[in-house]
Amino acid sequence: MYGHHYSPATISNISKATQENVATFHERSLEANYSVLFLDGTCLPLRRGTVSKECIHIALGITPEGQKAVLGYEIAPNENNASWSTLLDKLQNQGIQQVSLVVTDGFKGLEQIINQAYPLAKQQRCLIHISRNLASKVKRADRAVILEHFKTIYRAENLEMAVQALENFIAEWKPKYRKVMESLENTDNLLTFYQFSYQIWHSIYSTNLIESLNKKIKRQTKKKVLFPNEEALERYLVTLFEDYNFKQNQRIHKGFGHCADTLESLFD
CATH class of the missing domain: 1.20.1160 (Paired amphipathic helix 2 (pah2 repeat))
Known part of the structure; x- marks a missing residue:
C-alpha cells in the first residue's frame, strides 16, 4: 500500500480490511509503566467539506526495557489541550499507570494537562x-x-x-x-x-524521536490521494502505526539496555 499511487476507490477497498484494526488499536492493553512518553503533533490533509489540515496528536512511549511503540493518537482540526487531555485519558484507560518522563515541544498549557494525568512524571522541554x-x-x-x-x-x-x-x-x-x-x-x-541515566540522555533531551516518525508519516502521505474522511485517515494511520510497532517490537532502543534496572527501579 505504501509507496504506490491508488485511486480513491482502491484505497477505500483496501482500508475496509483495516476497519477492525482501528478499534483494536484503541482498545488494546498497554504496559503499566513507561520510562519516557513523547508527545507531538503533525498535520495532514483531510476533506471536511473543504480541504483542510488536521492535527494528529501522537503519543510514543519507551518502556524501561527499551521497547518503543506508538501508544495512541487523537485527531482534531488543530493542536489543542483538550485533545491532549483526551489522549492521555485514553492511555490511562488502556492501562498506563506511571510515566517517569514526558518530553514535549512546550505547547502552551500542555504541562498542566500532563500534571493532571501523571502528577509524578517529570517533564523535559525539547x-x-x-x-x-x-x-x-x-x-x-x-x-x-x-x-x-x-x-x-x-x-x-x-x-x-x-x-x-x-x-x-x-x-x-x-x-x-x-x-x-x-x-x-x-x-x-x-x-x-x-x-x-546518562546512557539515554541523547534520546530524551528532544522530541526528535517522535518527529522522525511524523516526517515518515508526511512522506508516505504525499504519495497518496487526499483522505476523503476521518475514518479513512484513521485506517491509514493505524496501519502505519501497527507496522512501526511490529518493527520496533524486537528492538531495544539505544542506551536503554544498559540502564533498564535503574529505570525500572524508578517505579518502586
Whole structure:
C-alpha cells in the first residue's frame, strides 16, 4: 500500500480490511509503566467539506526495557489541550499507570494537562525546539555561534556542569539579546533529562524521536490521494502505526539496555 499511487476507490477497498484494526488499536492493553512518553503533533490533509489540515496528536512511549511503540493518537482540526487531555485519558484507560518522563515541544498549557494525568512524571522541554526558537530571534551573523554555544548546555558531562553552561550562555548573550535570554531564563524543564541515566540522555533531551516518525508519516502521505474522511485517515494511520510497532517490537532502543534496572527501579 505504501509507496504506490491508488485511486480513491482502491484505497477505500483496501482500508475496509483495516476497519477492525482501528478499534483494536484503541482498545488494546498497554504496559503499566513507561520510562519516557513523547508527545507531538503533525498535520495532514483531510476533506471536511473543504480541504483542510488536521492535527494528529501522537503519543510514543519507551518502556524501561527499551521497547518503543506508538501508544495512541487523537485527531482534531488543530493542536489543542483538550485533545491532549483526551489522549492521555485514553492511555490511562488502556492501562498506563506511571510515566517517569514526558518530553514535549512546550505547547502552551500542555504541562498542566500532563500534571493532571501523571502528577509524578517529570517533564523535559525539547531543546532542539528551543535552539530553533533562538535561531529565529537572533541576528543571522550571530546565529551559528549562538547555536554552537547552546549545544554546550545539553552536551555537558553532568547536571552541575549543564547548569553552569546555561548560566554562562545567558550571561554571554544577555547584553545583546536581553528579551531572548530573559525568556530562556523563565523556561522550565530545560535540564530534567540529566536526572536520568546518562546512557539515554541523547534520546530524551528532544522530541526528535517522535518527529522522525511524523516526517515518515508526511512522506508516505504525499504519495497518496487526499483522505476523503476521518475514518479513512484513521485506517491509514493505524496501519502505519501497527507496522512501526511490529518493527520496533524486537528492538531495544539505544542506551536503554544498559540502564533498564535503574529505570525500572524508578517505579518502586
